[in-house]
Amino acid sequence: MSITRRKLLASAAAAAALARAARAQKAAPGGGGSGPVAISSSNGLRAVERAVQLLQEGRDPLEAAIAGVNIVEDDPNDMTVGYGGVPNYDGVVQLDACVMHGPTARAGAVASLEGVKNPTRVAKLVMETTDHVLLVGPGARAFADANGFARENLLTEKARKVWLYWRQNLSATDKWLEPPPDKLDPEVKAFIDQFGWDDFRKPRSGGTIHLSAVDARGDLAGCTSTSGLFFKIPGRVGDSPIIGAGCFTDNEVGSAGSTGRGEANILVSGGHLAVELMRQGRHPKDACVEVLRRIAHTTREKRLLDAQGRPAFGITFYALSKSGEYGAASMYDASPTGKRAQFAVADPRGARKEDCAHVFQRRS
Numbered sequence: 033m034s035i036t037r038r039k040l041l042a043s044a045a046a047a048a049a050l051a052r053a054a055r056a057q058k059a060a061p062g063g064g065g066s067g068p069v070a071i072s073s074s075n076g077l078r079a080v081e082r083a084v085q086l087l088q089e090g091r092d093p094l095e096a097a098i099a100g101v102n103i104v105e106d107d108p109n110d111m112t113v114g115y116g117g118v119p120n121y122d123g124v125v126q127l128d129a130c131v132m133h134g135p136t137a138r139a140g141a142v143a144s145l146e147g148v149k150n151p152t153r154v155a156k157l158v159m160e161t162t163d164h165v166l167l168v169g170p171g172a173r174a175f176a177d178a179n180g181f182a183r184e185n186l187l188t189e190k191a192r193k194v195w196l197y198w199r200q201n202l203s204a205t206d207k208w209l210e211p212p213p214d215k216l217d218p219e220v221k222a223f224i225d226q227f228g229w230d231d232f233r234k235p236r237s238g239g240t241i242h243l244s245a246v247d248a249r250g251d252l253a254g255c256t257s258t259s260g261l262f263f264k265i266p267g268r269v270g271d272s273p274i275i276g277a278g279c280f281t282d283n284e285v286g287s288a289g290s291t292g293r294g295e296a297n298i299l300v301s302g303g304h305l306a307v308e309l310m311r312q313g314r315h316p317k318d319a320c321v322e323v324l325r326r327i328a329h330t331t332r333e334k335r336l337l338d339a340q341g342r343p344a345f346g347i348t349f350y351a352l353s354k355s356g357e358y359g360a361a362s363m364y365d366a367s368p369t370g371k372r373a374q375f376a377v378a379d380p381r382g383a384r385k386e387d388c389a390h391v392f393q394r395r396s
């Protein structure tokens with residue numbers, strides 16, 4: 033490398049560090065104050081609150097992140113994560129999750145795990161007690177058995193009814209008869225209203241939880257947990273348990289993760305990309321926007337695009353820097369049902385929801 037080029041790179045790195053430091057001194061919004069911070073998808077308001085409480089008690093950031101996410105995994109009313117999650121094609125709930133611990137730069141993950149409502153806890157054990165990062169399917173289940181996790185039924189009545197309704201409507205040429213529209217079960221109707229389920233054949237989801245946390249010392253952790261795309265092909269694994277996609281944490285820089293169409297995220301390694309953009313000096317929010325632009329740019333298949341050539345799916349990124357700056361961005365400003373894209377954040381000022389940045393406007 034020539035001296036000039038080396039000098040140029042050194043001064044660019046110094047400028048990026050200065051920009052980070054200058055922003056870190058500014059007060060919220062966007063963070064950067066002192067004290068612990070946790071950021072998550074919008075379904076994680078109680079999760080970020082719990083995580084920050086634990087961080088204020090001096091607990092490890094990963095322990096705090098997982099304890100927060102466990103609240104959502106245990107909640108049967110959240111049909112996108114853990115207990116009560118929408119099942120796969122066969123009516124079986126299969127969960128994906130990962131955890132990443134900044135200080136030790138280690139990670140663990142499980143995919144297509146059945147019968148354990150807290151896959152993040154199993155993922156943490158993969159990280160702590162094995163030489164591996166990712167265990168899947170029956171292997172993940174056997175590992176959970178070995179660690180004393182009971183085999184629980186994760187399929188709630190509501191999720192079963194939703195699955196059955198989907199199955200009955202899936203094809204006009206199979207042996208299932210479509211139920212008469214006036215006999216629609218109220219719980220199934222509530223589900224359809226919530227997710228704007230216009231076409232039963234499309235793989236849909238509208239949830240998952242990602243949570244990234246930083247403590248007052250600047251130590252970071254991240255974790256992501258999901259029941260995946262509704263009615264997915266058995267064994268399908270999304271981005272959530274993939275380190276570098278659904279979650280990535282680098283203790284020197286920050287932590288990031290995602291919810292939404294996992295296939296799109298895997299193809300750009302979005303979690304890792306967001307952290308690398310922060311390393312180059314981008315604010316977490318801008319890093320998230322840039323990852324989404326990359327996804328929009330590389331989505332070429334017609335079936336995945338709308339009439340205006342924009343991605344026909346939802347996806348959101350969340351990012352948190354070592355200095356406590358945070359931000360999130362969504363492909364669209366609102367969901368197909370018109371719900372504003374938001375994320376949850378907690379710091380010593382309390383827990384709240386804030387609006388995500390976005391790349392496209394839903395109605396334009």
Ligand code: ASP
Pocket residue numbers: 237238239240258259260261269270271272290291292293294295
């Ligand atoms: N990212 C999840 C997956 O692809 C689904 C979602 O967040 O909606 O499995």
